[in-house]
Amino acid sequence: MSDSIIQKVADEFRALSEPQGNARPPAGPAPAAAEPVGNGAVHGEPFVSPHPYATVLHDRRLAAEAQGLARRDTLLYLNGVTKSFDGFKAINNLSLVIQKGEMRAIIGPNGAGKTTMMDIITGKTRPDKGEVFFAGDVDLTHHDEAAIASMGIGRKFQKPTVFESHTVEDNIRLSLAGPRSVLGALVHRKDRAERDRIETILETTRLTARRKTYAANLSHGQKQWLEIGMLLAQDPELLLVDEPVAGMTDAETEETARLLREIAQHHSVVVVEHDMHFVRALGVKVTCLHEGSVLSEGTLDKVSNDPKVIEVYLGR
Amino acid sequence: MLLARFLGPRVWILVAVILAAAILVPLANLALPPDHALHVPSYLVPLWGKYVCYALLALSLDLVWGYVGILSLGHGAFFALGGYAMGMYLMRQIGSRGVYGNPVLPDFMVFLNWKELPWYWLGFDQFWFACLMVVLVPGLLAFVFGFFAFRSRVTGVYLSIITQAMTYALLLAFFRNDMGFGGNNGLTDFKDILGFPIQAASTRAGLFAASCIALAIAVLLVGWITRSKLGKLMIAVRDAESRTRFIGWRPQYVKLFAFTVSGIMAGIAGALYVPQVGIINPGEFAPVNSIEVVVWAAVGGRGTLIGPVIGALLVNYGKTVFTAAAPEFWLFMLGGLFVFVTLVLPRGIVGTIDHGWDALRSIRRAKDAEKDESGGDAQAVPGPAE
Numbered sequence: 001m002s003d004s005i006i007q008k009v010a011d012e013f014r015a016l017s018e019p020q021g022n023a024r025p026p027a028g029p030a031p032a033a034a035e036p037v038g039n040g041a042v043h044g045e046p047f048v049s050p051h052p053y054a055t056v057l058h059d060r061r062l063a064a065e066a067q068g069l070a071r072r073d074t075l076l077y078l079n080g081v082t083k084s085f086d087g088f089k090a091i092n093n094l095s096l097v098i099q100k101g102e103m104r105a106i107i108g109p110n111g112a113g114k115t116t117m118m119d120i121i122t123g124k125t126r127p128d129k130g131e132v133f134f135a136g137d138v139d140l141t142h143h144d145e146a147a148i149a150s151m152g153i154g155r156k157f158q159k160p161t162v163f164e165s166h167t168v169e170d171n172i173r174l175s176l177a178g179p180r181s182v183l184g185a186l187v188h189r190k191d192r193a194e195r196d197r198i199e200t201i202l203e204t205t206r207l208t209a210r211r212k213t214y215a216a217n218l219s220h221g222q223k224q225w226l227e228i229g230m231l232l233a234q235d236p237e238l239l240l241v242d243e244p245v246a247g248m249t250d251a252e253t254e255e256t257a258r259l260l261r262e263i264a265q266h267h268s269v270v271v272v273e274h275d276m277h278f279v280r281a282l283g284v285k286v287t288c289l290h291e292g293s294v295l296s297e298g299t300l301d302k303v304s305n306d307p308k309v310i311e312v313y314l315g316r
Numbered sequence: 317m318l319l320a321r322f323l324g325p326r327v328w329i330l331v332a333v334i335l336a337a338a339i340l341v342p343l344a345n346l347a348l349p350p351d352h353a354l355h356v357p358s359y360l361v362p363l364w365g366k367y368v369c370y371a372l373l374a375l376s377l378d379l380v381w382g383y384v385g386i387l388s389l390g391h392g393a394f395f396a397l398g399g400y401a402m403g404m405y406l407m408r409q410i411g412s413r414g415v416y417g418n419p420v421l422p423d424f425m426v427f428l429n430w431k432e433l434p435w436y437w438l439g440f441d442q443f444w445f446a447c448l449m450v451v452l453v454p455g456l457l458a459f460v461f462g463f464f465a466f467r468s469r470v471t472g473v474y475l476s477i478i479t480q481a482m483t484y485a486l487l488l489a490f491f492r493n494d495m496g497f498g499g500n501n502g503l504t505d506f507k508d509i510l511g512f513p514i515q516a517a518s519t520r521a522g523l524f525a526a527s528c529i530a531l532a533i534a535v536l537l538v539g540w541i542t543r544s545k546l547g548k549l550m551i552a553v554r555d556a557e558s559r560t561r562f563i564g565w566r567p568q569y570v571k572l573f574a575f576t577v578s579g580i581m582a583g584i585a586g587a588l589y590v591p592q593v594g595i596i597n598p599g600e601f602a603p604v605n606s607i608e609v610v611v612w613a614a615v616g617g618r619g620t621l622i623g624p625v626i627g628a629l630l631v632n633y634g635k636t637v638f639t640a641a642a643p644e645f646w647l648f649m650l651g652g653l654f655v656f657v658t659l660v661l662p663r664g665i666v667g668t669i670d671h672g673w674d675a676l677r678s679i680r681r682a683k684d685a686e687k688d689e690s691g692g693d694a695q696a697v698p699g700p701a702e
């Protein structure tokens with residue numbers, strides 16, 4: 001947490017101290033324009049550097065800034081991420097960018113690395129190589145699961161995991177955004193605002209009638225929905241949803257697509273799903289992963305007509 | 317009414333029973349004539365007092381095992397440390413009445429030819445200081461141990477093994493004479509506590525009452541903790557630890573809190589135990605002692621608050637009866653009991669009753685719902701269409 005704050009302050013300070021660099025070029029080509037000026041000043045003039053390494057550092061800083069600018073407006077930025085398990089590359093030089101407010105569907109055959117990618121984003125797994133940034137400049141590889149969750153990244157697991165010995169209501173109460181201190185929880189009192197929040201979430205996820213039911217007694221579909229409800233309770237900026245409709249009936253699947261579209265109006269969402277009808281119902285940009293990297297990206301029609309994708313799916 | 321809602325009637329009944337015992341047992345011992353039918357003989361008072369201390373120990377284990385899922389096999393260590401802190405106070409109360417008549421040094425130090433009191437014995441002539449240490453020493457050990465164990469995400473069997481190793485290491489350390497805790501013999505031959513002769517019936521009655529009050533307070537404390545949002549979080553950590561991380565909680569701190577509070581409770585239980593049994597020695601650190609505590613909690617029903625209290629009382633009563641009849645069989649009995657409970661009553665006595673009750677209720681509710689549906693369906697049909 002504190003790291004990210006320091007980083008933010010440092011970035012702002014940098015922006016203030018270089019007003020022209022920031023003001024002139026608004027978007028993409030900015031770094032390219034800024035770089036020669038900086039480099040020229042260093043290499044061209046008889047500039048007496050205190051140490052040759054200072055030049056290297058200077059160049060490195062400029063390069064980092066250039067990349068920082070490209071990153072700035074993204075919500076999630078993965079660059080060259082690699083993760084291997086016992087020599088097997090589950091994620092292989094994966095690069096992926098999610099914009100603020102975007103909903104993205106991720107498809108890919110079994111073992112493509114979709115879940116591992118979510119593990120990396122949420123801090124469960126550390127990548128061997130590569131960059132993972134949230135909201136432009138928060139380096140996620142330096143934070144633990146709890147910190148990342150508190151920053152605003154919520155996650156629904158492939159296998160629904162809810163707190164089985166708690167009621168639906170308590171599951172949501174424990175997930176509600178708010179302070180996360182142990183002693184705070186000890187003296188916590190239920191209040192009106194909290195009840196209202198829970199009420200809204202129960203309504204959104206169609207679980208109002210089951211509020212007092214123990215989560216263990218819910219149907220599979222209802223557990224999936226409860227987990228989505230817990231996600232909503234955290235009020236995250238980015239929702240990572242792993243196979244939300246696995247094991248659902250067609251009607252439930254349709255209902256879930258509707259629910260996710262509704263959620264996507266106010267949040268950014270990344271959905272992993274095998275069910276193509278569901279992905280079509282979402283109607284968003286699709287990324288196909290294969291062997292740990294991006295195989296194809298675009299509209300569902302474009303991706304599903306991509307010969308590489310067809311080969312991967314038919315080859316199995 | 318409000319109080320009843322706060323913790324549920326069961327907890328209040330238990331507290332009332334404990335407090336009634338705190339008053340009635342001493343009364344029946346001191347006020348009734350020996351030939352009265354309800355007279356409690358003096359030898360029973362410290363024995364029952366011992367059971368009450370064990371109940372407190374079992375409750376402390378329940379807080380971590382029943383509610384947070386940490387199977388500690390080392391709670392005997394916290395109990396013994398609290399006991400030693402109290403024992404050190406009682407040793408220094410002996411003063412010049414010891415065998416060697418040294419006004420400052422306890423007998424075993426004189427025997428070892430020590431010339432002055434080790435620094436860690438300073439202050440123990442004061443009751444308040446000893447009480448502070450009763451809380452601080454087990455609390456600190458639990459905190460430091462928990463901090464490193466939970467931070468490194470040691471869980472399950474591995475955690476159980478290192479708690480067992482912890483109490484075993486302390487056992488070996490306290491056996492050494494040069495540690496300054498009386499070695500093999502431990503601390504004993506106590507004379508008085510707070511100026512009252514420790515063998516007197518009235519002192520023992522007072523200690524019994526104090527143990528009951530401590531247990532009652534602990535029941536309320538654990539009840540309050542487990543019914544708070546933190547208590548819900550503890551159960552969440554027990555059932556799905558990694559899930560709590562992904563909604564932003566740090567389960568290591570939840571565990572650390574419970575473990576520290578639990579260690580302190582166990583220490584207080586030990587401190588109340590020592591003046592009633594009159595001795596504390598390294599045997600209290602023996603790994604099997606900690607395992608016995610697990611059996612008590614399992615028999616009563618872990619995670620049920622009142623279960624471990626009942627379990628500790630029942631099993632120890634059984635132990636007294638059986639060890640009198642056939643001492644060599646007790647360990648087999650204990651082992652057999654644990655196997656029986658694990659296989660036949662995995663929820664323990666109270667847990668099984670609760671579960672049966674819940675099952676009955678849900679069957680009844682399902683029947684009610686069926687009745688409702690058959691009557692209500694006709695009206696419900698237009699609902700989705702609107």
Ligand SMILES: Nc1ncnc2c1ncn2[C@@H]1O[C@H](COP(=O)(O)OP(=O)(O)OP(=O)(O)O)[C@@H](O)[C@H]1O
Pocket residue numbers: 085090108109110111112113114115116117158
């Ligand atoms: N902790 C781990 N240790 C070893 N191998 C792992 C681990 N996690 C994932 N893998 C391997 O990495 C590969 C990618 O797994 P991942 O779960 O990310 O696939 P997926 O795309 O989510 O597949 P599915 O559609 O079946 O959920 C698999 O071959 C898997 O066996």
Ligand SMILES: [Mg+2]
Pocket residue numbers: 114115116158242
């Ligand atoms: Mg997966």
